[in-house]
Amino acid sequence: MLERRATVVGLIILLVVALLGCAEQPAPAPKPEEKKEPIVICALFDPRIPVLKADAEAIKTAVDEINAAGGILGREVVFIHEDTQRKVDIAVSAYRSAVVEKNCKFVFLEGVSEEALAIIDEGAKLYPNYPHIVISSQAAVGTTLKVMQDYDKYKFYFRNLPPDPDLNYRVPKTHFEIAKAIGAKKVALLLEEAAWTECARKGCEVDTPYGKVEMKAMKDWVPEEFGLEVVYVANVAVGQKDFLPMLEEAARRGAEYIFVLSSWYTDTITMTKQWAESGAKNIPVGYFGGPNQWGVFYNLTGGKALGTMSIFYDTPNVPPVTAKTKEVVKKLNAMGLAVDMSVHYYYSEVYRIKEAIERVGSLDIDKIIKTIEEMDDFEHTALPSQYVYFGYKNPNFHSYTGGYVLIAQFQCDGKPVWITPSELLKEAGFSEEVQKVSDISLYKSPEELRRTCSS
Template identity: 30%
Template sequence: MRRSVTLFIIAVAVLSMVFVFGSTSSAQAPKGEPIVIGYVGFTLSPGTRPCMDIQRIAVEEINQAGGVLGRPLKYVTADNKGQTSLTVEGGRHLLQTEHATFISIEGRTEICLAAQENSAAMFKDYPHILVFNGPMGMELTARVLADYERYRFCFRDWDPEPAHYAQNRYFWENTWKRQRPDATRIAFLWEDLAWTDHWQNGIPVLNLPSWEDFTRELGYEVVFSQAAAPRGTMYLPILQQMARSKAQRIFYISSWFTDTESFVKQWADSAARDIPVDLYGGVAQTKAFWQMTGGKALGVTSSFTETDIPMTEKTKPFYEMAKKNDIPTQIHVHLAYADIYFFKKVIENAGGIDDIDKLITAMETSETTYSLGKMAYEMEKVTSFFHSKKRVDPNDPTNVTYPGVFYQPIAQYQNDGKIQYLGGSCPENEPFWEPYGSPEDWVMPGELRKR
């Protein structure tokens, strides 16, 4: 009898807690005026739409967990249809009508520059944080250092062009030579957009050579180089020229905007089909690329970010969430999702959103962990690095990478679409990659076709 009375008292106590707090197993629902986060981009783009979709999920997750400082987040988007003028119009709408505190812009330098000028003109009346989601154009953050008062609210969640010299030194000095020591003749193909200009021409302000000169310094011979429109290019004539040049490696400096699937399908049926292809970026970073090319991606090498390899404690949950929602996870999609949780941390560190100066300081000083490493912004006052995501030492960008800040899986498509990991993109992170693969696991495309 005494035991029954005790159990009854416990049950009453638990029920009382439920009535008082609403639930014992879920966070209290956020209340009050929502904090608005917006994104301007091309909603039909296979590169941009996943960023919007995954940010929306992040906002829903945070709201389900109680919001930020007890307030809900609201997520809104503006469709720029890939046009600069509509990007500016979308930014104005998010500020004037939606009262957004944080705005992200899709990762094309030309579009981001226009958005940046519009935001600078509106900042006094509509204070906000502007984040460029994945572009590399130096100008975007060089402006922040040159005119801090005007552009201090602008941040880039990726790194600028000079941050990629250390990575490529490692590829050309180490990875490629371990894969095929005798291959010294390179064919360069460049996506013909602003973000590749500095690599094609060099960066005198930082005393960095063009990539072609950089490879020559490392013992390579450039036998072909051409820029191509990112979409609609007939690649067969270009590939025939590459074959005639007797190139031993094709390096396509591509992005998510490039129709690399068309390039690869034409490569596989061309005279250059036995010349190994390395894609710099784009849709080859996900497993869908194998299907997109009908298996003709066999032998192609690319960075590969649709992976559950536990680079951080966030990687597997992110991979499973994206897979469940059928969202492809190119690098900038990882970044877009990470941005939302970074904004949450920034708001918490600033104690709210009422003081834009505190928000900017929190953007500059906060750090979070995400699926590919650490999200934090560079504060060394070196042009283009300042207010960009940390990756390399801006005072020695050809040699020193910050360990653990960005894990970049490099992989080759092998038989039946198998993803063979080949290591990472810097010596500082290589101990992590050793259990998963090495450059010696790479196989010539012609050999793979025989298997």
């Protein structure tokens, strides 16, 4: 009897234990979500130079926008600015610190070729242990020539600008198309005397694994390709202030169009003031780079820029190359910054990095480099996709490609009017919306503008 009772009690205990085991257990406390490492983007620019300050702010603006939209793959993007003072040794030191100490995976460098040439060699030493990407808007072909000659060593480097042969040839062609369209037959060439213009001044040959570049001096190819007579050529020294002798000589020789191959090293403000008071004042002037790409250029010259022409994007009314083109100009203008071409170049490249990382799905830099090379449909805020493709197996590998650009003329009250012939923009791949905005028939001579705008 006692044994039977003990057995029953034991069965009851086992049943209770079994039932308790079947009861729903409390869910384990969720593990705290691991915080993802941020993606660090570094900008190496001298903020004392207005155009370089705007470039750095454009990069930061893109980073802020990306973070506001959730970052990249759920990661925050950290922006770090380093001052180069436009000195090679300081730039290299800042670069090394950015990559090694600050874990920077993407480095944007100001467009100074001497810095870029030093940094690409330093980067080749760093890359095996610190994979990263460098992007710089500099002209000297020597950087990407290294990429082509020793890809595995230098593949991390990209140039968001055409190399100097393209920059001296394909981009200026727009000006000579305009000269022909307005009836000019004789042209004068004022060429900045700097390393990046050597191909224009002397001609050049560059032998690359993807083909040989052979370029004649501008004074030779302009007559051959455009049938324009070059009546005067002058080299403009960096820092030069007296342009009157050149302008007067261009007029004396009968020039009907003056093309100035300028950059930020040419004082186009002073040149414009002198042009407007010279015997050349009724000869149309077309500028390349420099403060002439700013909306405030007209005011900086005291209105003397009336009738001059330049590549121009610095206005909220800029032709909408993409949906973001007007937006970035408005944002930076609101910050008191002018927006030249390079600002668009750097802003756009931050978004290319974002897109490449998202396509790869990780921060595998080798895969990101390959993906960047394959992005033939990237939307840039200033240029059509075919100009900004890094994967061409030609001498522009890892560089932008030059071509027809949006040129505007300053007309009454400094209003920019785009005059690049629309058929050229169509050929270059600009949208119909952009083509409709630009029309060579809107061009007016400087003489006519002075007469009608002052009345």
